Amino acid sequence: MVRAKSWVLKKHFEGFPKDSDFELKEVELPKLKDGDVLFESVFLSVDPYMRPYSTRSMKEGDTMMGTQVARVVESKNPTYPVGTYVVANSGWRTHFISDGKDLHLLPFWPEKIPRSLALGTIGMPGLTAYFGLFEICKIRAGDTVLVTAAAGAVGSVVGQLAKIGGCKVVGCAGSDKKVAYLKQIGFDEAFNYKTVGSLEEALKKASPDGYDCYFDNVGGEFSSIALNQMKRFGRIAVCGAISGYNDTVPQKGPYVQIPMLFNQLSMEGFIVSRWNDKREEALKRLLKWVVEGKIKCEEHVTEGFEKMPAAFMGMLKGENLGKAVVKV
Ligand SMILES: NC(=O)C1=CN([C@@H]2O[C@H](COP(=O)(O)OP(=O)(O)OC[C@H]3O[C@@H](n4cnc5c(N)ncnc54)[C@H](OP(=O)(O)O)[C@@H]3O)[C@@H](O)[C@H]2O)C=CC1
Numbered sequence: 347m348v349r350a351k352s353w354v355l356k357k358h359f360e361g362f363p364k365d366s367d368f369e370l371k372e373v374e375l376p377k378l379k380d381g382d383v384l385f386e387s388v389f390l391s392v393d394p395y396m397r398p399y400s401t402r403s404m405k406e407g408d409t410m411m412g413t414q415v416a417r418v419v420e421s422k423n424p425t426y427p428v429g430t431y432v433v434a435n436s437g438w439r440t441h442f443i444s445d446g447k448d449l450h451l452l453p454f455w456p457e458k459i460p461r462s463l464a465l466g467t468i469g470m471p472g473l474t475a476y477f478g479l480f481e482i483c484k485i486r487a488g489d490t491v492l493v494t495a496a497a498g499a500v501g502s503v504v505g506q507l508a509k510i511g512g513c514k515v516v517g518c519a520g521s522d523k524k525v526a527y528l529k530q531i532g533f534d535e536a537f538n539y540k541t542v543g544s545l546e547e548a549l550k551k552a553s554p555d556g557y558d559c560y561f562d563n564v565g566g567e568f569s570s571i572a573l574n575q576m577k578r579f580g581r582i583a584v585c586g587a588i589s590g591y592n593d594t595v596p597q598k599g600p601y602v603q604i605p606m607l608f609n610q611l612s613m614e615g616f617i618v619s620r621w622n623d624k625r626e627e628a629l630k631r632l633l634k635w636v637v638e639g640k641i642k643c644e645e646h647v648t649e650g651f652e653k654m655p656a657a658f659m660g661m662l663k664g665e666n667l668g669k670a671v672v673k674v
Protein backbone atom coordinates (compact mmCIF):
# COMPACT_ATOMS: atom_id res chain seq x y z
CA MET A 347 0.00 0.00 0.00
CA VAL A 348 1.24 3.49 -0.86
CA ARG A 349 0.56 6.49 1.32
CA ALA A 350 0.15 9.67 -0.76
CA LYS A 351 0.59 13.18 0.60
CA SER A 352 -1.32 16.10 -0.89
CA TRP A 353 -1.69 19.81 -0.23
CA VAL A 354 -5.28 21.06 -0.18
CA LEU A 355 -6.67 24.59 -0.36
CA LYS A 356 -8.06 24.83 3.16
CA LYS A 357 -9.23 28.42 2.81
CA HIS A 358 -9.58 30.58 -0.31
CA PHE A 359 -6.78 33.14 -0.53
CA GLU A 360 -7.64 36.64 0.55
CA GLY A 361 -4.89 38.96 -0.60
CA PHE A 362 -1.45 37.37 -0.46
CA PRO A 363 -1.61 33.60 0.37
CA LYS A 364 -0.79 32.52 3.95
CA ASP A 365 0.51 29.24 5.43
CA SER A 366 -2.86 28.72 7.12
CA ASP A 367 -4.63 28.66 3.70
CA PHE A 368 -3.02 25.28 2.99
CA GLU A 369 -3.35 21.88 4.67
CA LEU A 370 -1.16 18.79 4.23
CA LYS A 371 -3.15 15.55 4.03
CA GLU A 372 -2.17 11.91 3.76
CA VAL A 373 -4.25 9.07 2.29
CA GLU A 374 -3.72 5.41 1.49
CA LEU A 375 -4.07 4.73 -2.24
CA PRO A 376 -6.17 1.73 -3.40
CA LYS A 377 -4.83 -1.26 -5.35
CA LEU A 378 -4.46 -0.79 -9.11
CA LYS A 379 -7.19 -1.99 -11.45
CA ASP A 380 -6.50 -3.12 -15.02
CA GLY A 381 -5.44 -0.07 -17.07
CA ASP A 382 -4.27 1.86 -13.99
CA VAL A 383 -0.82 3.32 -13.40
CA LEU A 384 0.73 4.42 -10.09
CA PHE A 385 2.95 7.49 -10.36
CA GLU A 386 5.32 9.23 -7.98
CA SER A 387 5.87 12.95 -8.51
CA VAL A 388 9.52 13.83 -9.02
CA PHE A 389 9.23 17.57 -9.68
CA LEU A 390 6.19 19.79 -9.13
CA SER A 391 5.58 23.19 -10.64
CA VAL A 392 4.53 26.32 -8.77
CA ASP A 393 3.04 28.89 -11.15
CA PRO A 394 1.39 32.33 -10.90
CA TYR A 395 -1.84 31.07 -12.53
CA MET A 396 -2.56 29.03 -9.38
CA ARG A 397 -3.37 32.25 -7.55
CA PRO A 398 -6.17 33.59 -9.86
CA TYR A 399 -7.37 30.18 -11.02
CA SER A 400 -7.78 28.86 -7.46
CA THR A 401 -10.40 31.57 -6.94
CA ARG A 402 -12.10 30.91 -10.28
CA SER A 403 -12.21 27.12 -10.34
CA MET A 404 -11.44 25.54 -6.95
CA LYS A 405 -13.45 24.86 -3.82
CA GLU A 406 -12.08 24.89 -0.30
CA GLY A 407 -10.91 21.35 0.45
CA ASP A 408 -9.78 20.65 -3.14
CA THR A 409 -6.24 19.49 -3.81
CA MET A 410 -4.16 22.44 -5.05
CA MET A 411 -4.05 22.50 -8.84
CA GLY A 412 -0.79 21.94 -10.69
CA THR A 413 1.41 19.86 -12.92
CA GLN A 414 4.29 17.52 -12.20
CA VAL A 415 6.96 15.41 -13.83
CA ALA A 416 6.11 11.96 -12.53
CA ARG A 417 7.57 8.46 -12.84
CA VAL A 418 5.69 5.18 -13.12
CA VAL A 419 6.30 2.99 -10.05
CA GLU A 420 3.67 0.30 -10.71
CA SER A 421 1.65 -0.36 -13.84
CA LYS A 422 -1.28 -2.36 -15.18
CA ASN A 423 -1.23 -0.37 -18.42
CA PRO A 424 1.14 -1.44 -21.24
CA THR A 425 1.49 2.14 -22.54
CA TYR A 426 3.19 3.16 -19.26
CA PRO A 427 5.80 0.62 -18.16
CA VAL A 428 7.57 1.08 -14.80
CA GLY A 429 10.23 3.82 -15.07
CA THR A 430 8.38 5.86 -17.74
CA TYR A 431 8.29 9.64 -17.17
CA VAL A 432 5.29 11.84 -17.95
CA VAL A 433 4.03 15.36 -17.39
CA ALA A 434 0.72 15.09 -15.54
CA ASN A 435 -1.83 17.56 -14.29
CA SER A 436 -2.60 15.87 -10.97
CA GLY A 437 -2.20 18.69 -8.50
CA TRP A 438 0.05 18.95 -5.47
CA ARG A 439 0.41 15.21 -4.67
CA THR A 440 3.39 12.96 -4.01
CA HIS A 441 1.68 9.92 -5.60
CA PHE A 442 -1.41 9.39 -7.72
CA ILE A 443 -3.19 6.74 -9.74
CA SER A 444 -4.11 7.47 -13.36
CA ASP A 445 -6.02 5.58 -16.02
CA GLY A 446 -3.45 6.84 -18.54
CA LYS A 447 -5.59 9.64 -19.98
CA ASP A 448 -4.38 13.27 -20.24
CA LEU A 449 -0.72 12.45 -19.67
CA HIS A 450 2.16 13.71 -21.79
CA LEU A 451 4.94 11.17 -22.24
CA LEU A 452 8.57 12.28 -22.11
CA PRO A 453 9.79 9.56 -24.45
CA PHE A 454 12.96 10.89 -26.13
CA TRP A 455 14.39 13.10 -23.44
CA PRO A 456 18.16 13.66 -23.90
CA GLU A 457 20.21 12.32 -20.97
CA LYS A 458 21.95 15.68 -20.29
CA ILE A 459 18.72 17.72 -20.09
CA PRO A 460 17.06 17.84 -16.63
CA ARG A 461 13.52 16.43 -16.78
CA SER A 462 12.33 19.34 -14.62
CA LEU A 463 12.62 21.52 -17.74
CA ALA A 464 9.43 19.83 -18.94
CA LEU A 465 7.71 22.13 -16.40
CA GLY A 466 9.62 25.19 -17.59
CA THR A 467 11.43 26.09 -20.81
CA ILE A 468 10.41 22.84 -22.55
CA GLY A 469 6.93 22.92 -21.06
CA MET A 470 3.97 25.22 -20.47
CA PRO A 471 5.97 28.42 -19.69
CA GLY A 472 8.27 27.94 -22.71
CA LEU A 473 5.21 27.38 -24.92
CA THR A 474 3.65 30.56 -23.51
CA ALA A 475 6.73 32.54 -24.51
CA TYR A 476 6.83 30.88 -27.94
CA PHE A 477 3.18 31.41 -28.90
CA GLY A 478 2.89 34.85 -27.31
CA LEU A 479 5.91 36.07 -29.24
CA PHE A 480 5.35 34.38 -32.60
CA GLU A 481 1.53 34.32 -32.77
CA ILE A 482 0.54 37.50 -30.88
CA CYS A 483 3.54 39.86 -31.07
CA LYS A 484 4.38 38.47 -34.54
CA ILE A 485 7.99 39.58 -34.11
CA ARG A 486 10.11 40.58 -37.09
CA ALA A 487 13.91 40.94 -37.21
CA GLY A 488 14.83 44.46 -36.13
CA ASP A 489 11.87 44.89 -33.78
CA THR A 490 12.47 46.19 -30.26
CA VAL A 491 10.75 43.92 -27.74
CA LEU A 492 10.01 44.81 -24.12
CA VAL A 493 9.35 42.01 -21.60
CA THR A 494 8.40 42.21 -17.92
CA ALA A 495 9.04 39.58 -15.20
CA ALA A 496 11.92 39.00 -17.61
CA ALA A 497 14.05 36.78 -15.37
CA GLY A 498 11.21 34.34 -14.70
CA ALA A 499 10.06 31.16 -16.40
CA VAL A 500 8.19 32.79 -19.29
CA GLY A 501 10.10 36.09 -19.54
CA SER A 502 13.58 34.57 -19.76
CA VAL A 503 12.45 32.45 -22.73
CA VAL A 504 10.68 35.39 -24.38
CA GLY A 505 13.92 37.41 -24.36
CA GLN A 506 16.04 34.58 -25.75
CA LEU A 507 13.52 33.68 -28.47
CA ALA A 508 13.32 37.34 -29.49
CA LYS A 509 17.12 37.38 -29.82
CA ILE A 510 16.96 34.23 -31.95
CA GLY A 511 14.40 36.14 -34.06
CA GLY A 512 16.83 39.05 -34.61
CA CYS A 513 15.18 41.56 -32.26
CA LYS A 514 16.56 44.04 -29.75
CA VAL A 515 15.36 42.99 -26.29
CA VAL A 516 14.74 45.07 -23.17
CA GLY A 517 13.88 43.28 -19.92
CA CYS A 518 12.71 44.44 -16.50
CA ALA A 519 13.07 42.47 -13.30
CA GLY A 520 12.87 43.01 -9.56
CA SER A 521 16.49 42.64 -8.36
CA ASP A 522 20.02 43.56 -9.46
CA LYS A 523 20.94 39.86 -9.50
CA LYS A 524 18.12 39.23 -11.99
CA VAL A 525 19.22 42.19 -14.11
CA ALA A 526 22.79 40.82 -14.24
CA TYR A 527 21.38 37.44 -15.29
CA LEU A 528 19.38 39.03 -18.12
CA LYS A 529 22.54 40.64 -19.52
CA GLN A 530 24.33 37.30 -19.20
CA ILE A 531 21.71 35.51 -21.33
CA GLY A 532 21.80 38.11 -24.08
CA PHE A 533 19.25 40.83 -23.26
CA ASP A 534 20.45 44.09 -24.84
CA GLU A 535 19.15 46.25 -22.01
CA ALA A 536 17.78 45.41 -18.58
CA PHE A 537 16.81 47.36 -15.47
CA ASN A 538 15.49 46.84 -11.96
CA TYR A 539 11.96 48.26 -11.97
CA LYS A 540 11.97 48.46 -8.16
CA THR A 541 14.97 50.78 -7.88
CA VAL A 542 14.90 53.01 -11.00
CA GLY A 543 13.77 56.49 -10.03
CA SER A 544 11.38 56.84 -12.98
CA LEU A 545 10.01 53.91 -14.98
CA GLU A 546 9.27 56.25 -17.84
CA GLU A 547 12.88 57.49 -17.99
CA ALA A 548 14.27 53.95 -17.68
CA LEU A 549 12.12 52.75 -20.59
CA LYS A 550 13.13 55.77 -22.69
CA LYS A 551 16.82 55.29 -21.92
CA ALA A 552 16.66 51.60 -22.85
CA SER A 553 14.99 52.35 -26.21
CA PRO A 554 14.73 56.05 -27.11
CA ASP A 555 12.71 55.23 -30.27
CA GLY A 556 10.10 53.23 -28.34
CA TYR A 557 8.93 49.63 -28.61
CA ASP A 558 7.44 47.55 -31.41
CA CYS A 559 6.33 44.73 -29.11
CA TYR A 560 5.49 44.48 -25.43
CA PHE A 561 5.23 41.04 -23.84
CA ASP A 562 3.25 41.95 -20.74
CA ASN A 563 3.58 39.59 -17.79
CA VAL A 564 2.68 42.03 -15.02
CA GLY A 565 -0.05 44.52 -16.01
CA GLY A 566 -0.81 47.37 -13.59
CA GLU A 567 1.08 50.63 -13.36
CA PHE A 568 4.13 49.41 -15.27
CA SER A 569 2.00 48.54 -18.29
CA SER A 570 0.18 51.87 -18.25
CA ILE A 571 3.55 53.58 -18.52
CA ALA A 572 4.90 51.17 -21.15
CA LEU A 573 1.82 51.61 -23.35
CA ASN A 574 2.74 55.25 -23.89
CA GLN A 575 6.11 54.25 -25.29
CA MET A 576 4.87 51.91 -27.99
CA LYS A 577 5.69 52.75 -31.60
CA ARG A 578 2.97 53.17 -34.21
CA PHE A 579 1.30 49.81 -34.98
CA GLY A 580 2.94 48.28 -31.89
CA ARG A 581 1.77 44.85 -30.69
CA ILE A 582 1.08 44.01 -27.03
CA ALA A 583 0.74 40.41 -25.88
CA VAL A 584 -1.20 40.39 -22.61
CA CYS A 585 0.21 37.23 -21.08
CA GLY A 586 -0.23 37.86 -17.36
CA ALA A 587 -1.09 40.48 -14.78
CA ILE A 588 0.78 39.25 -11.72
CA SER A 589 0.96 42.73 -10.19
CA GLY A 590 -2.80 42.42 -9.52
CA TYR A 591 -3.26 38.74 -8.64
CA ASN A 592 -3.25 39.36 -4.89
CA ASP A 593 -5.29 42.56 -4.95
CA THR A 594 -8.49 42.51 -2.94
CA VAL A 595 -9.67 45.69 -4.69
CA PRO A 596 -9.11 45.77 -8.49
CA GLN A 597 -6.56 48.34 -9.70
CA LYS A 598 -7.86 51.41 -11.53
CA GLY A 599 -6.54 53.06 -14.76
CA PRO A 600 -5.05 55.18 -16.43
CA TYR A 601 -6.98 53.60 -19.27
CA VAL A 602 -5.66 52.26 -22.52
CA GLN A 603 -7.82 53.93 -25.18
CA ILE A 604 -5.84 57.12 -25.83
CA PRO A 605 -2.40 55.53 -26.46
CA MET A 606 -4.03 52.64 -28.34
CA LEU A 607 -5.95 55.00 -30.59
CA PHE A 608 -3.23 57.47 -31.49
CA ASN A 609 -0.50 54.88 -31.97
CA GLN A 610 -2.87 52.37 -33.62
CA LEU A 611 -1.78 49.60 -31.25
CA SER A 612 -2.96 46.00 -31.15
CA MET A 613 -3.40 44.44 -27.70
CA GLU A 614 -4.46 40.82 -27.32
CA GLY A 615 -4.81 38.57 -24.30
CA PHE A 616 -4.04 34.89 -24.73
CA ILE A 617 -3.96 31.58 -22.90
CA VAL A 618 -1.26 29.16 -23.97
CA SER A 619 -3.68 26.26 -24.51
CA ARG A 620 -5.12 28.08 -27.55
CA TRP A 621 -2.36 26.45 -29.63
CA ASN A 622 -2.58 22.91 -28.26
CA ASP A 623 -2.64 21.65 -31.85
CA LYS A 624 0.89 23.07 -32.36
CA ARG A 625 2.18 22.03 -28.92
CA GLU A 626 4.35 19.07 -29.96
CA GLU A 627 6.00 20.92 -32.84
CA ALA A 628 6.77 23.92 -30.59
CA LEU A 629 8.19 21.69 -27.82
CA LYS A 630 10.52 20.01 -30.34
CA ARG A 631 11.84 23.41 -31.41
CA LEU A 632 12.31 24.56 -27.80
CA LEU A 633 14.13 21.32 -26.92
CA LYS A 634 16.39 21.70 -29.97
CA TRP A 635 17.32 25.27 -29.00
CA VAL A 636 18.07 24.16 -25.43
CA VAL A 637 20.24 21.24 -26.65
CA GLU A 638 22.11 23.59 -29.03
CA GLY A 639 22.71 26.05 -26.17
CA LYS A 640 20.72 28.80 -27.90
CA ILE A 641 18.32 28.99 -24.95
CA LYS A 642 19.84 28.95 -21.45
CA CYS A 643 17.69 27.68 -18.60
CA GLU A 644 17.82 28.61 -14.95
CA GLU A 645 15.73 26.91 -12.26
CA HIS A 646 14.92 27.84 -8.69
CA VAL A 647 14.60 24.45 -7.03
CA THR A 648 13.03 24.06 -3.58
CA GLU A 649 13.68 20.65 -1.98
CA GLY A 650 10.85 18.84 -0.21
CA PHE A 651 7.14 18.34 -0.85
CA GLU A 652 6.42 19.87 2.57
CA LYS A 653 7.71 23.18 1.21
CA MET A 654 5.17 23.47 -1.66
CA PRO A 655 3.27 26.43 -0.10
CA ALA A 656 6.54 28.22 0.74
CA ALA A 657 7.82 27.70 -2.81
CA PHE A 658 4.54 29.02 -4.25
CA MET A 659 4.47 32.10 -2.04
CA GLY A 660 8.21 32.69 -2.64
CA MET A 661 7.61 32.69 -6.42
CA LEU A 662 4.76 35.20 -6.03
CA LYS A 663 7.16 37.43 -4.03
CA GLY A 664 9.83 37.20 -6.73
CA GLU A 665 12.32 34.93 -4.93
CA ASN A 666 12.82 32.82 -8.05
CA LEU A 667 15.41 33.35 -10.79
CA GLY A 668 14.16 31.23 -13.69
CA LYS A 669 11.48 28.58 -13.27
CA ALA A 670 10.30 27.82 -9.73
CA VAL A 671 9.98 24.05 -9.14
CA VAL A 672 9.83 21.74 -6.15
CA LYS A 673 11.88 18.53 -6.01
CA VAL A 674 10.01 15.96 -3.98
N1 LIG B 1 -1.37 33.50 -20.62
C1 LIG B 1 -0.89 32.30 -20.33
O1 LIG B 1 -1.26 31.29 -20.93
C2 LIG B 1 0.15 32.21 -19.28
C3 LIG B 1 0.43 33.31 -18.53
N2 LIG B 1 1.41 33.28 -17.58
C4 LIG B 1 1.68 34.52 -16.88
O2 LIG B 1 3.01 34.93 -17.18
C5 LIG B 1 3.55 35.68 -16.09
C6 LIG B 1 4.90 35.08 -15.69
O3 LIG B 1 4.69 33.74 -15.27
P1 LIG B 1 5.96 32.82 -14.91
O4 LIG B 1 7.04 33.09 -15.86
O5 LIG B 1 5.46 31.44 -14.76
O6 LIG B 1 6.36 33.35 -13.49
P2 LIG B 1 7.80 33.87 -13.03
O7 LIG B 1 8.78 32.77 -13.09
O8 LIG B 1 8.11 35.10 -13.84
O9 LIG B 1 7.55 34.25 -11.51
C7 LIG B 1 6.74 35.31 -11.17
C8 LIG B 1 7.52 36.63 -11.15
O10 LIG B 1 6.62 37.71 -11.20
C9 LIG B 1 7.27 38.85 -10.69
N3 LIG B 1 6.34 39.63 -9.86
C10 LIG B 1 5.73 39.26 -8.74
N4 LIG B 1 4.96 40.26 -8.27
C11 LIG B 1 5.10 41.28 -9.13
C12 LIG B 1 4.58 42.62 -9.19
N5 LIG B 1 3.75 43.08 -8.26
N6 LIG B 1 4.98 43.40 -10.23
C13 LIG B 1 5.82 42.93 -11.17
N7 LIG B 1 6.35 41.69 -11.16
C14 LIG B 1 5.99 40.88 -10.16
C15 LIG B 1 8.46 38.36 -9.86
O11 LIG B 1 9.64 38.72 -10.52
P3 LIG B 1 10.40 40.13 -10.20
O12 LIG B 1 11.41 39.81 -9.12
O13 LIG B 1 11.02 40.48 -11.49
O14 LIG B 1 9.35 41.09 -9.72
C16 LIG B 1 8.32 36.83 -9.88
O15 LIG B 1 9.56 36.19 -9.91
C17 LIG B 1 2.50 35.60 -14.98
O16 LIG B 1 1.74 36.79 -15.03
C18 LIG B 1 1.64 34.44 -15.37
O17 LIG B 1 0.33 34.53 -14.87
C19 LIG B 1 2.16 32.16 -17.35
C20 LIG B 1 1.90 31.01 -18.05
C21 LIG B 1 0.83 30.93 -19.03
Ligand SMILES: CCCCC/C=C/C=O
Pocket residue numbers: 394395470585586617618
Ligand atom coordinates in the same frame (compact mmCIF):
# COMPACT_ATOMS: atom_id res chain seq x y z
C1 LIG C 1 -2.65 24.82 -16.86
C2 LIG C 1 -1.99 26.01 -17.49
C3 LIG C 1 -2.90 27.22 -17.60
C4 LIG C 1 -2.06 28.41 -17.94
C5 LIG C 1 -2.86 29.64 -18.08
C6 LIG C 1 -2.21 30.73 -17.35
C7 LIG C 1 -2.75 31.90 -17.23
C8 LIG C 1 -2.13 32.89 -16.41
O1 LIG C 1 -1.15 32.67 -15.71
